[in-house]
Each structure stands twice: as C-alpha cells, then as structure tokens.
Amino acid sequence: METLKVALLGAGNVGAQVARILLEDAxxxxxxxxxxxxxxxxxxxxxxAPRAVDLPRELLSTDAEAVMAGADLVVELMGGIEPARTLILAALASGATVVTGNKALLAEHGPELYAAAEDAGVQLAYEAAVAGAIPIIRPVRDNLAGDNITKVLGIVNGTTNYILDAMDATGASFADALADAQRLGYAEADPTADVEGLDAAAKATILASLAFHTSFDRAHVWCEGITAITAEDVAAARDAGYVIKLLAICETVPANPADQGASDGDRGVAVRVHPTLLPREHALASVRGAYNAVYIEAEYAGSLMFYGAGAGGVPTASAVLGDIVSSARRRVLGGPGVTESVGAHVTPVGLEAVVTSYAIGLRVADASGVLAAIAAVFADHGVSIETMRQSTHTDGAGDETAGAQSEGDGERAGGDAELRIVTHRALDTALRRTVEAVGQLDVVHEVTSILRVEGA
Amino acid sequence: METLKVALLGAGNVGAQVARILLEDAxxxxxxxxxxxxxxxxxxxxxxAPRAVDLPRELLSTDAEAVMAGADLVVELMGGIEPARTLILAALASGATVVTGNKALLAEHGPELYAAAEDAGVQLAYEAAVAGAIPIIRPVRDNLAGDNITKVLGIVNGTTNYILDAMDATGASFADALADAQRLGYAEADPTADVEGLDAAAKATILASLAFHTSFDRAHVWCEGITAITAEDVAAARDAGYVIKLLAICETVPANPADQGASDGDRGVAVRVHPTLLPREHALASVRGAYNAVYIEAEYAGSLMFYGAGAGGVPTASAVLGDIVSSARRRVLGGPGVTESVGAHVTPVGLEAVVTSYAIGLRVADASGVLAAIAAVFADHGVSIETMRQSTHTDGAGDETAGAQSEGDGERAGGDAELRIVTHRALDTALRRTVEAVGQLDVVHEVTSILRVEGA
Structure with missing residues (x-):
C-alpha cells in the first residue's frame, strides 16, 4: 500500500486533535x-509548550518549511494571515494537497489561494473553516451546484451564540455573560474577533462566494457585533416573541435598490452580519449554547438546515479529517482537485439594497402627543409600524416597569418612557433615515437600540 | 467552451423537472x-404520456439505448431494477458518468454498480437516492470520512412521516390518514413500498454502506412498516410524551450479543427500519409533514442533523442537478470519479444484537393480581419496567377511559383493561422473549402493540 506524507502546521486546540486521530486511527x-x-x-x-494531547516529541519542529518538505498533504491549522498564506502558496506550488481551517485567511485571500490550487492542479480543502464539524462547504459547493441559492442564514459563531443564549436564558448583561463564557472556555481572553462579528463575517464571505459562484471580499460584508446588546434588548425581544441571534446573512436582492418589487431587474447579493431578532418558532431560534446551524433557501431544494457542533478541538478535527481523507483519496485516484466555481459574477451590493425590518428602542418624554409625533415621522418616510410597545421608566437609568404597554398616546407627563417599535419590511436605507429623523425629535431623548428582524 | 452530452432516462415527476431546469438554466x-x-x-x-412539464417533443424517444449513445453523462430516473441496472452498467462501460436517484437498485445491486464505476474510472453519483434535496450522501461519504460514525437515525420517507404526523395531529386512523395522503399526492395509489418500510429500508442500506465503509445488502436490514399503527398507539405515545416516527436506524453494536457491556469486543452494525417512539423533545420529533431529516452521531463530530424536503419532483431534481454539475465538472477537470470506501468489512448483525426498549400494549383481565403476574414475567427475563400505565376499557373494542393510570394492582374485577408498558433498555431478543411469555399468561388477552423506543 502506498504511503502519503502528511505535514501538519500548528498543534493548537484543533491541530493537536488532528495529530492524535491521524496516529490512533491510522x-x-x-x-x-x-x-x-x-x-x-x-x-x-x-x-x-503545554498541549491538550501528548504528541511524539520527534514529530515537533519550529521549522515549518522543513516540516513541509516532500509532503503530499499539508494541513494548515496555525491560523492568522502570515506565515499561513506564504506557506500554503508554497505547498500548492510544490504540488501538495492543502487542507486548512483558516477562515480569516480564506476571507481575505481566498481567490488568490483558489487560483493557485487550480494552477497547480491540486486540491485546497477547507470544510473546517465554516461551522466546525457541520458539513456545509461541500453541500453548498457540490450538492447545491445545480440549484439557485437565494438566502443563507447562519449561526456560525459559537462564542456569540453562547453569550446571547445565556443572556436570553438568565437575563444576564453582556459583560457578565462574556465573563462566564471566558471562564468556561467558550470565549477567548481577547474576544474581539468573536463579539465584534469579525469571525462570522469571514465565514459569511466564504459562504457567499460558494453560494453565489462569485468571489466575495471581506470588504463587501456589513458587520456589526453584539457588544451593544443590553439585557433590556434581550428582555424586550423575548416579550415580543423573538430571540436575538448573531446571524451571517447572504441573500439575493435587486442590484439597484430602486428596483424593489420588480422581479426582472439585475440581482445582486448582499452579505451582512449583525445581531438579529428571530421569531422564537424559527428553526434557528432553538440553536442553543455554542452550537451552530446554517439555514439555506434555494429555488429548487426549498429550505434546508444543517446543525451541529460549530467549534471545539475535537469536532473541528472531524471536519479537517474528512478533508484529509477525501482529498487523499482523490490523490490516490489521480486527477486534479475540485475547483471553485466563480463564473457567475453577481454584483456584491451593500446594505442599501437590503429589505428588512427594524426593532427600535427609544427613550422618549413621557408626555401626550409623543407617539403621534413619532408615528408621523415613520409615515413621512414611507415606513409602516408593525407593533409599538411603551413602558414607563421609574427613572432615566434603564429601570423599566414590567408589562406596561400602550398602543395609543398616554396622558402622563414628566419622566421618561421606553418605547419599542418593530417596523414592517422596508429598505434598510429608508429605515435608517427614519430612525435618524426620529432621533432628532425633541421628545426623543435617546435611540437606545437598533436591531434587525429576520425570519418572520 | 466544450459541450457535454447529457442523456436522461425517465421523465416522471423528478426527470421532467431535471429536463426543464437543464434547458432553462443552461x-x-x-x-x-x-x-x-x-x-x-x-x-x-x-x-x-401527459407530463407535469412540457418537454421538447424532438428530445423524447422510447429507445433508451439510442438516447444513451455517445452521451458523456447518463441520468437515470426511471426507477425499478430492470432495465435500469442493465442501462447503467452499459453507460458506465461506455465511459459515461452516471447520475441516478434509484434507491431500490442501489440497495440491491450497489456493490456491482460501484465496482463497475471504479473499473471504468468514472463517477456514479446518487445523492438523490436518499432524503431528496437534503445533502446526505456527500456529507457521510466525504465530510465524515475521517470520523467514526456510531449511529444514524433518519426520517427518510416523506409519505410515512406525513401519515404519522397527521395521525398525531388529528387523531386519525392509519386508513384515514393514508387516504388523505393519497388524495393530496403524498402517497401513491399502491402505497406498499412506503407504508411497509421498503423504501426506507433501501435508503438505510445505502446509508449504512457509506457510514460504515462496508457493503451492506438489503437482506441485512430488519424492516417493519407502519400499517399496524393504530390511533390508540399514537394517543398512548402522546400521553407518555412520545411521538411515533418511522425511523431508519444504523448503529454499531457488539457483534456478539453476549458482549453487552464489554467495550472492547468486536463491533458489528445493525440496520433496521421500524416505527419508533421518540421523546417529543428529540430534534427528529419536530420533523413535520412530508419533510425528512437525518440525525448522525459520530465519535469526533458529536451530533449532527440535516433537515429538508425529502421528496417531490422539484426538490429531488435539485439533488440530481447537484450531482450532474459536480460530476460534469470532474469530467472537465479530468481524472476518475470518487469511489466508494468499502474496506472496513464490519459485520452486519441482526436485531438480536440491538439494545433498545419496547413500548408494549396489552389487553388484560381487569382483575387483581394481573399486574403482579406480568411484572414477574419481566423480572424472570431480566427486563425491567420503566413505566406501566393502565386504563380500564368500558368495552373490549378499544374505547379507553382517559387518564386512568395505576402503578399498582387494582382491585377491580371483570371486563378488560388496557396496559401500556415501557421497558428499560435490554437486548431486543430478551424483550421479544419477554413479550412472548407475557402473551401466554391467561390474564393477558391480547398483545395489541409492540413498538421500540429510541432517542431517550
């Protein structure tokens, strides 16, 4: 039996498990x-360095180039842009098959790497880069290759889902839920990449490129994190029948925002990551803890959902090993690797073309006429209101009397009231302009929260 | 740009949609x-013949061999064993890539077809054969190729899920729910293949072969359908917190039933299709109507779930087109197709090695001492009882007084009582022997129902 030489770059959380399984299950x-x-x-x-798994000392080396020399497969799990990019390009040029889980690198330099693999006639596999153990790259690239994907909604970051789920379940503040997640190993000491949505945005870039057969760039992706989400936002969402999730959303929209409603104009694709209100009955709403799930709508297949462990050394190692085995089998069979399909050239468009609805939190004067004034601004901008809930503050500092709710103008005067408005669907631009105009009203003391609603 | 010739065999529900999309989305x-x-x-x-889609008359022919001549890709969607088998073998021998959705053929002749594809160095793709539009073949074959799958639980037949869901939602009898399903197009005029579990058994054979890298044969699969499920079974399951689903189950078990509890003995794989009680909180319990879902447990990946449309012309066409596009791309790139991995040679084992629990319905004499006599039989066979619910019949004909429940012996005499017992987990053989012995007791007038419980 032939032997294929496998070089591993990186022995962190995932890499150490990949090494262990390669040795144990040989x-x-x-x-x-x-x-x-x-x-x-x-x-x-x-x-x-101390590691979760004891690895044979004689295999370890600080010289990555020496480790790679003569390898048939190079498995890159070191993360970061450099030296990962240079090492992968060198491996591909040498004719090695490359397996990576490096989402940040693929989001920033994917097209360069895919082209290098195609030029070399070898495979670059990266199932582990999105949603950990969940099969998603192959299903989108191959299974749905003959279909037309219209929308992808993904919970693709376990850390933020863990934090938001804890906030929803316990009423904790963001800071407390983050501290808990760090203590339990669900969040890193520096959580920026996760909580600011950067990790999810990298994954959204990769998914959009595959789903729409077009090279997307990280710069095309609108990205908002969850650091501004308050316990009050979570509670208000819950009261209204929603749960807040950080979603990666890729969808086809008219390339020209003026074409709303026209079914025949040019279509573009908008890619965005932001905290999102989801109806509690939506399939993604029940994804708890650090789990991930990706929900896909396609013209022919209809709705599909993929669910599983989105992070963790061992589950992510499963995805890496799947790539190793299937691309090694391809190497044994002969013939070049799978290539990316990027010939569709759809237009990446920004948030201005997206139709969505807003859940808006306002701190307003608790006086008569306020609701009428706010409603008039919405009407002026052509944005209609689905629900409006008002609760009176006992104080300006965010304390809220539970359950007070009003659809009409109250006659109270003095103090502040908290207003939660959910709009009907409209262009994101129109919604943003409406909120800006509402914020300028004298009776509106603060716009406390703007979140988008999907899945209704 | 090169042109690949595609020959389509069959223009039924799925085939006509595949033809339409090939032409429209060219x-x-x-x-x-x-x-x-x-x-x-x-x-x-x-x-x-009348068809759901108007197809160009000049493409249609009754001469399959003439249609196939010179084709680069042959797409077989005619179904049935012959002439499909002979035509596919001829296509593979001619060097054509073959895409099929023929689960019955693959379950009976898969190894012959896979070997023919490997000999010819071409691809045989069959994503549409299991669970319609849901990506499952590629995820199991490639994504999980480096993992060790331990269990597959699948709702893989839309007709039976539609019927069981309707029985659960409306309290309808099997006959009424089937008639409804036939009227709405969810069941065929001759529903045998679906309701007897034969379709699900074919899919289980295919999934087991891929998941365990071993050629399974349809004869290895234990198969029970849903025709004996009564409204009373469904109601009793609901009362106890379960829902009844027809599941395809493939799992690793000790190859020797005597090895229960030993973790180091030889492992085999048992494959079975039967109506199953699932706890209502299980992820598969919420799969409604004609939808399909497959739940997989793997050593490294943990739990994964795949959900979507499991049948229907257009969704199934999506899976066929994914195979056409990805295998055509392979043809353009050069090199042979993907091959099946069947080198593991795990032992297919029967139901006798399976550990499960039973939900048993008994019609018993409503007299003192009955429960004690039954419990003694269970104890003699080493099977312990998890719950026992008794309700008194007003009559022998299946009418049940709601909610009457007893854990001890009642003192009533005369008439019949309905007893529902859920056991703890034990070997299927032990459970079967226990039920046989219980059935011989004079006080037991009838064994009305035997269902297995999973997912608890």
Whole structure:
C-alpha cells in the first residue's frame, strides 16, 4: 500500500486533535483512503509548550518549511494571515494537497489561494473553516451546484451564540455573560474577533462566494457585533416573541435598490452580519449554547438546515479529517482537485439594497402627543409600524416597569418612557433615515437600540 | 467552451423537472461546470404520456439505448431494477458518468454498480437516492470520512412521516390518514413500498454502506412498516410524551450479543427500519409533514442533523442537478470519479444484537393480581419496567377511559383493561422473549402493540 506524507502546521486546540486521530486511527484511515497517511512532522511555535494531547516529541519542529518538505498533504491549522498564506502558496506550488481551517485567511485571500490550487492542479480543502464539524462547504459547493441559492442564514459563531443564549436564558448583561463564557472556555481572553462579528463575517464571505459562484471580499460584508446588546434588548425581544441571534446573512436582492418589487431587474447579493431578532418558532431560534446551524433557501431544494457542533478541538478535527481523507483519496485516484466555481459574477451590493425590518428602542418624554409625533415621522418616510410597545421608566437609568404597554398616546407627563417599535419590511436605507429623523425629535431623548428582524 | 452530452432516462415527476431546469438554466449551469450541458435525448415509455412539464417533443424517444449513445453523462430516473441496472452498467462501460436517484437498485445491486464505476474510472453519483434535496450522501461519504460514525437515525420517507404526523395531529386512523395522503399526492395509489418500510429500508442500506465503509445488502436490514399503527398507539405515545416516527436506524453494536457491556469486543452494525417512539423533545420529533431529516452521531463530530424536503419532483431534481454539475465538472477537470470506501468489512448483525426498549400494549383481565403476574414475567427475563400505565376499557373494542393510570394492582374485577408498558433498555431478543411469555399468561388477552423506543 502506498504511503502519503502528511505535514501538519500548528498543534493548537484543533491541530493537536488532528495529530492524535491521524496516529490512533491510522489503520482505519488507510482502509478508507487506499493509502497510509504518515504524519511526518508538526510545525509549532514552541516545541515545549503545554498541549491538550501528548504528541511524539520527534514529530515537533519550529521549522515549518522543513516540516513541509516532500509532503503530499499539508494541513494548515496555525491560523492568522502570515506565515499561513506564504506557506500554503508554497505547498500548492510544490504540488501538495492543502487542507486548512483558516477562515480569516480564506476571507481575505481566498481567490488568490483558489487560483493557485487550480494552477497547480491540486486540491485546497477547507470544510473546517465554516461551522466546525457541520458539513456545509461541500453541500453548498457540490450538492447545491445545480440549484439557485437565494438566502443563507447562519449561526456560525459559537462564542456569540453562547453569550446571547445565556443572556436570553438568565437575563444576564453582556459583560457578565462574556465573563462566564471566558471562564468556561467558550470565549477567548481577547474576544474581539468573536463579539465584534469579525469571525462570522469571514465565514459569511466564504459562504457567499460558494453560494453565489462569485468571489466575495471581506470588504463587501456589513458587520456589526453584539457588544451593544443590553439585557433590556434581550428582555424586550423575548416579550415580543423573538430571540436575538448573531446571524451571517447572504441573500439575493435587486442590484439597484430602486428596483424593489420588480422581479426582472439585475440581482445582486448582499452579505451582512449583525445581531438579529428571530421569531422564537424559527428553526434557528432553538440553536442553543455554542452550537451552530446554517439555514439555506434555494429555488429548487426549498429550505434546508444543517446543525451541529460549530467549534471545539475535537469536532473541528472531524471536519479537517474528512478533508484529509477525501482529498487523499482523490490523490490516490489521480486527477486534479475540485475547483471553485466563480463564473457567475453577481454584483456584491451593500446594505442599501437590503429589505428588512427594524426593532427600535427609544427613550422618549413621557408626555401626550409623543407617539403621534413619532408615528408621523415613520409615515413621512414611507415606513409602516408593525407593533409599538411603551413602558414607563421609574427613572432615566434603564429601570423599566414590567408589562406596561400602550398602543395609543398616554396622558402622563414628566419622566421618561421606553418605547419599542418593530417596523414592517422596508429598505434598510429608508429605515435608517427614519430612525435618524426620529432621533432628532425633541421628545426623543435617546435611540437606545437598533436591531434587525429576520425570519418572520 | 466544450459541450457535454447529457442523456436522461425517465421523465416522471423528478426527470421532467431535471429536463426543464437543464434547458432553462443552461447558461448558469455552463458557467459552473466550465462546459455546456446539452440535453441530447430523453428516454420515456410513452412519448405521448401527459407530463407535469412540457418537454421538447424532438428530445423524447422510447429507445433508451439510442438516447444513451455517445452521451458523456447518463441520468437515470426511471426507477425499478430492470432495465435500469442493465442501462447503467452499459453507460458506465461506455465511459459515461452516471447520475441516478434509484434507491431500490442501489440497495440491491450497489456493490456491482460501484465496482463497475471504479473499473471504468468514472463517477456514479446518487445523492438523490436518499432524503431528496437534503445533502446526505456527500456529507457521510466525504465530510465524515475521517470520523467514526456510531449511529444514524433518519426520517427518510416523506409519505410515512406525513401519515404519522397527521395521525398525531388529528387523531386519525392509519386508513384515514393514508387516504388523505393519497388524495393530496403524498402517497401513491399502491402505497406498499412506503407504508411497509421498503423504501426506507433501501435508503438505510445505502446509508449504512457509506457510514460504515462496508457493503451492506438489503437482506441485512430488519424492516417493519407502519400499517399496524393504530390511533390508540399514537394517543398512548402522546400521553407518555412520545411521538411515533418511522425511523431508519444504523448503529454499531457488539457483534456478539453476549458482549453487552464489554467495550472492547468486536463491533458489528445493525440496520433496521421500524416505527419508533421518540421523546417529543428529540430534534427528529419536530420533523413535520412530508419533510425528512437525518440525525448522525459520530465519535469526533458529536451530533449532527440535516433537515429538508425529502421528496417531490422539484426538490429531488435539485439533488440530481447537484450531482450532474459536480460530476460534469470532474469530467472537465479530468481524472476518475470518487469511489466508494468499502474496506472496513464490519459485520452486519441482526436485531438480536440491538439494545433498545419496547413500548408494549396489552389487553388484560381487569382483575387483581394481573399486574403482579406480568411484572414477574419481566423480572424472570431480566427486563425491567420503566413505566406501566393502565386504563380500564368500558368495552373490549378499544374505547379507553382517559387518564386512568395505576402503578399498582387494582382491585377491580371483570371486563378488560388496557396496559401500556415501557421497558428499560435490554437486548431486543430478551424483550421479544419477554413479550412472548407475557402473551401466554391467561390474564393477558391480547398483545395489541409492540413498538421500540429510541432517542431517550
């Protein structure tokens, strides 16, 4: 039986598990590949660093280029842009098959890497880059290759889902839920990439490129994180029948925002990541803790959902190993790797073309005529209101009397009231302008929250 | 741009939609494949038969061999064993790539067809054979190729899920729910293949072969349909917190039933299709109507779920087109197709090695001492009882007084009582023997129902 040499770059949370399984399951994997997978070296920053898994000392090296020399497969799990990019390009140029889970690199330099793989006639596999153990790259690239995807809604970041789920379940503040998540290992010491939505935006870039056969760039993706979400936002959403999730959303929209309602104009694709109100009965609303799920609508297939562990060393190792085995089998069979399909050239469009609805929190004067004044601004902008809930503050500092709700103007005077408005669907631009105009009203003391609603 | 000739065999519910989309979306598909897909002919039994979609008359022919001549891709959607098998073998031998959705053929002759594809160095793709539009073949074959799947639980037949869901939602009898399903097009005039579990058993055979890297045969699959499920079974399940689903279950078990509890003995795989009680909070319990879902447990990935439309012409066409586009792209790139991995040679084992629990319905004498006598039989067989619910019949004909429930022996005499017992987990053989022994008791007038419980 032939032997394929596997070089591993990185032995962190995921890499160490991949190494362990390659060694422990060597016989079973050989049977599936039709060749033995020999782990010939592991490039690490520090040979003596403590690791979750004991790895054979003789495989560890700080010299990545030496580890890669002569490898048939290079598995890059070091993360970050450099030196990962340079090493992957060198591996592809040498004719090695490359498996990576590096979402940030693919989001920023995907087209360069895909082209390098195609030029070299080898495979670049990256199932682990999106949604951990959940099969999503192959289903979107291959299974749906003959269909026309219209929308992707994904919970693709476990850290933020864990935090938002904890806030929803316990009423905790963002800061407390984040601290808890850090203590339990669901969030990193520096949580920026997760809580600011950057990780989800990288994954959205990759998914959009595959789903719409067009090279998307990270710069095309609108990105808002969850750091501004308050316990009051979560409670108000719950009262109204919603749950707040950080969603990665890719959808076809008219390329020209003026074409709303026309079914025949040019279509573009808008890609965005932001905290989103989802009706509690939506399939994604029940995704708890650090789990991930991706919901896809396609012209022929209808609605599909994929659910599973979106992070963690062992589950993500499963996705990496799937890529290793299937691309190694391709290597044994001969012929070049799978290539990306990017010939559709759809137009990446911005948030201005997106139709959505807003859930708006306002701190307003608790006086008669206020609701009428606000409603008039909405009417002037052609945005209609679905629900309006008012509760009186006992104080300006965010305390809220529970359950007070009014559809008409109250006659109370003095103090502040909290107003929660959910709009009907309209262009994001129109919604934003409406909120700006409402914010300028004297009776509106603060716009406390703007969140989008999807899935209704 | 190169042109690939596509021959279509069959223009039924799925085939007609595949033809329509190949013609309508030709430009978009060419961009994804890197070659034009020219539909050169459609083999049908009757050129003049009415069809859901108007197809160009000049493409239709009753001569399948003439249609296939010179084709690069042959798409078989005629169903049935012959002539499908002979035509596919001829197509593979001619060097054509073959796409099929023929689950019955793959379940009975899969290994012969996979070997023929491997010998010819071409691809045989069959994503549409299991769970319609839901990506499941590729995820199991490729994404989980480096993992060790331990269990697959699938709702893979839309007709039976529609019927069982209707029985659960409305209290209808099996006969009424089936008649409704037939009227609405969810069940065929001859529903045998669906309601007897044969369709699900074929899909279970295919899934087991992929999941466990071993050629399974339809004969290895235990199969029970849903025709014996009564409204009373459904109501009793609901009262106890369960829903009844027809599940295809593939799982690793000790190859020798005597090895229960030993973690190191040889493992086999048991494959079975039967109506199953699922706890209502299980992810599969909420799969409604004709939808399908597959739930997979794997050693590294943990739990995964795939959900979507499991049947219907257009959704199934999506799966067929995904296979056409991705295998056509492989043809453009060069190199042989993906091959099946069947080197694991796990032992197919029967139901005797399966550990499960039973939900048993008994019609018993409504007299003192009955429960004690029954409980003694369970104890003698080493099977312990989880719950026992008794309700008194007003009559022998299945009328039940609601809510009467007893854990001890009643003192009533005369008439019949209905007893529903859920056991703890035990070997299927032990459970079966226990039920046989219980059925021989004089006080037990009838064993009305035996269902297995999973997912608890």
């Amino acid at each position: 016989d079973a994997l050989a049977g599936r590949v039709g060749a033995r997978l020999a782990l010939t070296g592991i490039a690490v920053r520090d040979v003596d | 430009d978009a598909l060419a961009g994804r494949v890197g070659a034009r897909l020219a539909l050169t002919g459609i083999a049908v039994r009757d050129v003049d």
